[in-house]
Amino acid sequence: MKNKLFLFTIFTALVLALAACGGGDGATGENEGENTNDAATTYEPEDIKETDVCEVCAMAVADNEHATQIVLTNERSIKFDDIGCMYEWIEENGEDDIGTAFVRDYNSEQWFDFTEGTFVFDETIDTPMAYGIISFSDANEAEKFIEDFGKGDMLTYSDLANHEWVMHKEMMGHDHDDHDDHDTDEHNDEEHDEHD
Amino acid sequence: MDKKLLGVIVMIFILLIIPSNSNAEHQLLQQRIDNAKTGDTIEIPAGVYEEPIVIHKAVNLIGNEDVLFHIESDEPAITIAANHVTLQHISINYNSNEDGQAAILMQSSENKLTHIDIDSENRGILLDEAHNNLLTNITLKGNEELPIPKRQRGIDLWKSHENTITYAHISFVEDGIYIESSSGNIVHDNIATHSRYGYHLMFTKETELFANESYENISGMMIMGTNGTQVYENILQHNQKNVQSLGLLLFDVTNSRVERNDIAHNRLGIFVEDASENEITNNDVHNNFIGLQFKHAEENNIHHNAFSANVVQGLAEESMNNTTNNNYWSDHNGLDLTGDGVSNLAYKVDPFYLHLTNKYPPYRLLFQAPGFLFLEKMMHTPAEQQLIDYAPLLVSPLQTPEMSAENNWATLIISTILFISSLFIIYLGVKQR
Numbered sequence: 247m248k249n250k251l252f253l254f255t256i257f258t259a260l261v262l263a264l265a266a267c268g269g270g271d272g273a274t275g276e277n278e279g280e281n282t283n284d285a286a287t288t289y290e291p292e293d294i295k296e297t298d299v300c301e302v303c304a305m306a307v308a309d310n311e312h313a314t315q316i317v318l319t320n321e322r323s324i325k326f327d328d329i330g331c332m333y334e335w336i337e338e339n340g341e342d343d344i345g346t347a348f349v350r351d352y353n354s355e356q357w358f359d360f361t362e363g364t365f366v367f368d369e370t371i372d373t374p375m376a377y378g379i380i381s382f383s384d385a386n387e388a389e390k391f392i393e394d395f396g397k398g399d400m401l402t403y404s405d406l407a408n409h410e411w412v413m414h415k416e417m418m419g420h421d422h423d424d425h426d427d428h429d430t431d432e433h434n435d436e437e438h439d440e441h442d
Numbered sequence: 443m444d445k446k447l448l449g450v451i452v453m454i455f456i457l458l459i460i461p462s463n464s465n466a467e468h469q470l471l472q473q474r475i476d477n478a479k480t481g482d483t484i485e486i487p488a489g490v491y492e493e494p495i496v497i498h499k500a501v502n503l504i505g506n507e508d509v510l511f512h513i514e515s516d517e518p519a520i521t522i523a524a525n526h527v528t529l530q531h532i533s534i535n536y537n538s539n540e541d542g543q544a545a546i547l548m549q550s551s552e553n554k555l556t557h558i559d560i561d562s563e564n565r566g567i568l569l570d571e572a573h574n575n576l577l578t579n580i581t582l583k584g585n586e587e588l589p590i591p592k593r594q595r596g597i598d599l600w601k602s603h604e605n606t607i608t609y610a611h612i613s614f615v616e617d618g619i620y621i622e623s624s625s626g627n628i629v630h631d632n633i634a635t636h637s638r639y640g641y642h643l644m645f646t647k648e649t650e651l652f653a654n655e656s657y658e659n660i661s662g663m664m665i666m667g668t669n670g671t672q673v674y675e676n677i678l679q680h681n682q683k684n685v686q687s688l689g690l691l692l693f694d695v696t697n698s699r700v701e702r703n704d705i706a707h708n709r710l711g712i713f714v715e716d717a718s719e720n721e722i723t724n725n726d727v728h729n730n731f732i733g734l735q736f737k738h739a740e741e742n743n744i745h746h747n748a749f750s751a752n753v754v755q756g757l758a759e760e761s762m763n764n765t766t767n768n769n770y771w772s773d774h775n776g777l778d779l780t781g782d783g784v785s786n787l788a789y790k791v792d793p794f795y796l797h798l799t800n801k802y803p804p805y806r807l808l809f810q811a812p813g814f815l816f817l818e819k820m821m822h823t824p825a826e827q828q829l830i831d832y833a834p835l836l837v838s839p840l841q842t843p844e845m846s847a848e849n850n851w852a853t854l855i856i857s858t859i860l861f862i863s864s865l866f867i868i869y870l871g872v873k874q875r
Contacts, residue, residue, distance in 0.1 A: 296591060299686040303693055304713060306638060306660065306684075309591060322803070376645065376667075413694070415623070415645035415667050 289317035289345035291357040294325065302331035303375055311352045311380065312373050314360070317345045329365070330377025333411050349381040352391065356383065361403050364388040368398040369414040376413045475501060486532065494519050500526035509533065516540040518547035518568075525550045533559040542594065544568035548575060555580065565594045566615065569602040577607045584615035590638050590660070595620045599627060607632060617642040618659070621649060629654060639664045640678070643671065651676060661688040662708065671698040680707045682731075689730065692717045700725060711752060714739040714761075723747060726840050728772075735796075736761035736829060745769060748838040753809075756791040758829035770835040784833045791829040794818040 294309040301324045307313050314332040315325045320343070326332040329349060336347070347360035364385040369378045382388040385400070392398040401409060472495050474484050480500045488508030494517040497503065501524075511534045513519035519536045520529065527550070536545035544565035546555070551573040559581045560566050566582040569575060582596045596612040597619045599605060604626040611633045612618040618634025618641060621627055625647035633655045634640035640656030641663045643649055648670040655677045656662035662678030665671055678689040689708035692698065695717040703725045705711045711730035712722065715737040722744045727733045733752035734744070739761040749755045750772035758764075768784070776785025795818065799806045808814050 296589065297684050297686075299684070303666065304686065304688065304691055304715060305664065305666070413645075413667055 287345070289321065291315055291317060291346075291348040292323040292325075298325045300325065300327040300331050302326060302334050303328075305374065308374065311350050311355050314347070314349045314381075315357075316347045318343045319345045321345065328373050328375040328377050329379045329381060330373070330375050330411055330413065332360075333377075333406065337411075351383040351387070352380045353382070353387055358383045363403060365401040365403075365406065366391055366395075366398045367401055367409065368395070371395070371398065376415060377411060378414055379409075471495060475499060475503070481526075494521070496521045496523060497527050497529075498523040500524050502528040502530075503532075504528075504530055505532035507531065507533075510535060513545075514538070516543065518543055519545045520547070522546065522548045522550055522553055525552045527553045528556075529554070529558065530556045532557075534561070536560065536562040536564060538564045540564075544598070548572045551575060554578075563588065563594075565598055566596045566612070567598065569597075569599045569605060571601045572599075573603045573605065575602075575605045577605065578609050580607075580610040580612075582610065582612045582615065584613070584637070586614045586636070588614075590616065593637070596634070596637070599624050603627065606630075613637065617664075618656070620644075621646050625649070633657075634659060640681070642666075643668050646671065648672075655679075656681060658683070659687075660684045662690055662705070664688070664691045664693070665695055665698070666691070666693045668695050669697055671695065673698065673703060674701040675703065677704045678706075678708065679704065682707065682709045685709065688713050689727075691715070692720060695720060702726075706730065710735055711749075713737070714742060718742060724840060726750075728752065732757055734829070735759075736764060739764060746835070746839040748772075748840045750838065754791075754795070756829045757793055757796045758791060759793050759796060761829075764829075766829055766831050767833045768835055768839075769831050770838040770840075771831065772838075774831075774834050774836075776834055776836050778836055783836050785836055787834075789831040789834040792818050792823050793828065794821055794823055 292315065294307055294313050298307040299305065300307055305327050307325045307327045312328055313325065314329050315323050316332065316335070317323045324335070326335065332347065336344070348357045349360045349363055350357055363381045363383060365379050365381050366388050367379045371378045371380055373379065380391070382391065388400050392400060471486060471491065475495065475497055478484060478499055478501045483502040483504060486503060486505040486509045488506060491511045492513065494513055494515050497520065509532045511519050511532060513534065514537045516538055519534045522529070534545045542565060544567060545560045545562040546558070546567045548567065548569045549572055553572070553575045555567070555575070555577045557579045561583050563585045567577065567580070577597065580597070584593050584596070593614070593616040595617045596615040597607060597610060599621040600623065602624045606628045607619060608631050610619070613635045615637045617639045618637050619629055619632065620642045622644040623646070626649070627646070628650045629641065630650070630652045631654065635657045637659050639661045640659045641651060641654060643665045645667040647668065649668065650672045651663065652672070652674045653676065657680050659681045660683045662681045663673065663676065665673065673690070681687050681689055687709040689705035689711045690700070690703065691713045692700070693715045696719050698720045700720065700722040701724050705725060705727045706729045708730045710732045711727040711734060712725070713735045714720070714722070716739070718740045720742045722742060723746050725747045727747060728750045730752045732754045733749040734756040736758040737760065740763050742764045744764060744766045745768040748770040750770070755771050755773060771789045774785060774789045777787050778784065779786045795809070795814065
């Protein structure tokens, strides 16, 4: 009988401890939720590890200029292989739990705040999930990219809300009869290489 | 003494002669290709070739086991620029500083590559807008020492249609066979191992993948943004290098047919995400950590599959209107009132565990803990978010009558042995008294 009482006490203690942990997390979450308005709270981006996979499309996240991440208010970092995947996540989950969303500069691959970026879109820019958007911390660099690439639209963070986020799967409507014209198509090898 | 001196002189002579000889052979080979008439067959003499070649004529190049292209160049080892080229029985050892360069670059159609052995730190074979080609009996090996992010693809198809890739054995690369923006390709009877993804489709149409095998990769088959893909009779096993390793991923996939695949010993057997109108039937999904997972998947038809011995048989997340009836779930305690082999009790998978661990990963430690199961029962999840089989099968649809007869025999024999041995033990015990 004593043993049973002892076991019951331990079980109750464990359940309470577990509940406390859960409650604790929730409470921290709430506090941190409030902290989003607090300029003093800063969130640091994590390095991309070989084991990281995109939260949206389940692909491995390559440690390159296309990687993006959101550090949540509970300081957990979720990673994406393409800005498009991150945007899709934000659309679905809202911004309440976001500490800071980070993107990488196309040239330097340095992390910076998503909301402070300048973006270039062209459907022929190859990104891992073919959203065709790349990010720059410096607007001049973005302009220079468009100049070198020969085309592309420059977008600010607020423009992204009006952007049509789609994967550009150009061959989905492919017609088998146009095989013969492939020699005349200009193909940019460099672009292709970037695809992951 | 004289003999030794003579030996040294001969050695020096050989060392001097070999490179120039291989160079001469190469020049001769390129010249022979250039001078050949359409349809000519050129037999490549045995030897080591150290300069890249370009084939811009419809010729048949036939090597043998002693033909090796040892190429260190920014150019591909072999460029096939003409249609109707046959290349067979050669080995290539390729190393390039040019990122993304391939050992064999094919930019033309109706070619045939057969019995090619490639050892490459770079891309193996690139089909760049190349159509109706046949690649068969290809052995392709990357550098085992390189970490996966630094490796490159084995066979890579870009805007290339109606090619057939078969009997290729690919290992230690990034993605074994990668097909992007292409349609009507057939990939069968290949083996991909020790790579990132065995087979990876991006934005393809009407691709057929059958009888392929994938082992020890991060993930077996990644099928993304495709339409009309047919995936059948593949073996996707032991892909569990990563915490998110998958047997088969269907992401943003429509109208595909996934049938009779053997998906086992992966972290996650089949992951269906953002996918709709797919037919998933007669697959044997066993011994995975999670058998089947849905996320934002709608209107898929999943029936007559066998889910057995997976730690979690299935999980569903925000998925609606999928038909998941008539599957076999090995952990289902069914009740068959009508004797039709179909349980009258539904099989339900609750997404509670997945939801919670997504938000708070440390809770993974409490997987299947009694308290957790109790909480799962307490927190009611709406039926449309659950994976429910209203008519689970009581016997695996993949079990043939012969198999069950064999099983019955095995059970009978084992129980007879046990029965006899227990009688014997009892008899011995009684005798001792």
